[in-house]
Amino acid sequence: MFSEHVQSTRAEQKRRTTTSIIEAAARLFQEQGFQGTTVRQIAAESSVSVGAVMAAGDKESLLSMVYDEAIAARVPAPPTARSVTSAVDYLSRYFDPFLELFTENEELARAYFRALTRGRPENAALGELRTVTEHNLTTAMVNTGTPETRARLGAQVMFTSYLGELMLLAAGSTAHQQTAARIRHTAEFVTAHEQ
Structure with a gap:
């Protein structure tokens, strides 16, 4: 019993320390940049x-953890049958909070994408984001009349398109407005194709 309490206390202290480190890293990355x-x-x-x-x-x-937390905080709530009026609008606007995050600090966004491309185990949050995103997008399309199997495929296309567009944005190959417009075009294509 005493041993369990000590382990629980240590685990909580470790969690608080990690949180403090991530918060400090986030502040410093914003103020001084990743390289600085x-x-x-x-x-x-x-x-x-x-x-x-x-x-x-x-x-x-640490940069990956900072971004993972920021991304998780911006994941839009799953849609309800009454809240989705247009699959195109929902699909294209779903990614706006993420695009805003990546345009807030382009140097940090590029560093984050370099970390992602290394495929390290701590990048597992990307897989979690994919699961949540594809579920939410599938639900939105199903709620507007798309059969579930087709909606799942459409959600996969949307998520893959978003990642590609985000990488182009982080590389400086495109502007925020162009990225948002291309994501909307993909949503229009997916929903027209699905029907």
């Missing part, structure tokens, strides 16, 4: 040792 921020500065900002920071993750991993 060091692990030592993150440690000082979060009042922990460099070893504690490295136990939470290297700088790239």
Whole structure:
């Protein structure tokens, strides 16, 4: 019983420390950029040792955690049958909060995408985002009359298109408005094709 309480307390302390480190990293990345921020500065900002920071993750991993939390906070609520008036509108607007996040700081967005392309285990949040997004998009299309099998395929196309457009945006190959317009065109294509 005592051992379980100690383990629970340690786990909670570790969670609080990790949260403090991620919050410090987020502040420093915003203020100084990814390249301008060091692990030592993150440690000082979060009042922990460099070893504690490295136990939470290297700088790239911390950036991934910062973005993963920001993305998770912006995932739109799943649609209800009454809330979806147009599948095209819902599908195209679903990604607006993410596009805004990635245009807030282009240098950090590029660093995040470099981290994603490395395919490290800590990038599992991308898979979770895909699952949630595809579920929400499928639900929206089903609620507007698309058969479920076709809606699932449409949701997969939308998510894949979004990732591609986001990478182009992060690379500076396109502007925010162009990205949003192309996502809307994909939504129009998917919903017209699905019907």
